[in-house]
Amino acid sequence: MHEMSITQSMVEICEVHATGRKVVEVVLEIGELSGVVPESVEFCFEACTKGTLLEGAKLSIERVSGRGSCPDCHGEFPMLSLFAPCPDCGAFGLTVVSGEELRVKELELE
Numbered sequence: 246m247h248e249m250s251i252t253q254s255m256v257e258i259c260e261v262h263a264t265g266r267k268v269v270e271v272v273l274e275i276g277e278l279s280g281v282v283p284e285s286v287e288f289c290f291e292a293c294t295k296g297t298l299l300e301g302a303k304l305s306i307e308r309v310s311g312r313g314s315c316p317d318c319h320g321e322f323p324m325l326s327l328f329a330p331c332p333d334c335g336a337f338g339l340t341v342v343s344g345e346e347l348r349v350k351e352l353e354l355e
Contacts, residue, residue, distance in 0.1 A: 258349055
């Protein structure tokens with residue numbers, strides 16, 4: 246489960262930015278195309294925050310929909326897979342516009 250190491254890294258990033266203050270809430274953005282399972286991050290969060298500045302903090306996850314654009318027909322559309330063809334012209338090699346995000350968006354401190 247790579248979500249455990251991702252969650253541990255996220256906790257470390259938050260602790261650095263908290264500069265010694267207690268963390269009340271963490272808001273994450275997780276894209277549908279990132280390969281990260283939000284429910285697994287939620288599951289790992291409590292274990293990874295024990296004994297840290299984030300212990301007891303609320304975790305909020307904002308899911309970012311996948312969107313792609315086609316270099317051939319220049320269309321933009323919802324994207325559910327990195328390897329799907331353009332729904333308009335069938336071309337491959339699409340550009341991901343959004344959906345690969347994995348970031349700490351907000352950090353609320355005491």
